[in-house]
Amino acid sequence: KAGVTQTPRYLIKTRGQQVTLSCSPISGHRSVSWYQQTPGQGLQFLFEYFSETQRNKGNFPGRFSGRQFSNSRSEMNVSTLELGDSALYLCASSLIGPPYQGKNIQYFGAGTRLSVL
């Protein structure tokens, strides 16, 4: 079974531009979460989608948005990029849906490394 696929793997953008990242979950997984990883900050939760609906949202500004399609694939968009948005963006999928009680194992993709110049 194929794992979580994220594209592209690397991106270089300049301040003020916007960017769209893509995530294909494991087949059969309907929940997709997005995280930002920066040194010293660990994995910061961005948002989570289940059945095309955003179910949870982290403390990020409105420049960060996402969506999920009927085939469970998800995209994340960042508008008006800032230097501080440089990070590794990780997507994870899981089999179970809300309310996520108990053993909620998430399976991660390799991430998209975004550099903002």
Place this chain on the structure above:
Amino acid sequence: DQQVKQNSPSLSVQEGRISILNCDYTNSMFDYFLWYKKYPAEGPTFLISISSIKDKNEDGRFTVFLNKSAKHLSLHIVPSQPGDSAVYFCAANYGKLTFGQGTILTVHP
């Protein structure tokens, strides 16, 4: 508000010895705890988990201990191997997963 904290950014251990990675949390509503391992250029992979109603879970060389009164979680790796060198994240679940900042483990041959 960092609800899950890994206070040691790094840990260095000799091959064959025990590695102990620690994690503290503040939210008593967390009902499940997980450890993930991350190699460079790869996404985190699930390692081991423990329910909040247990105090220990073992899987081969990996054991996770939970001390609910202290709100403390630890991962023991015995014996440590050079291939265990990676970043380890603890995570806690209540509605969503909350991750710690990670600890870089280096196991020296």
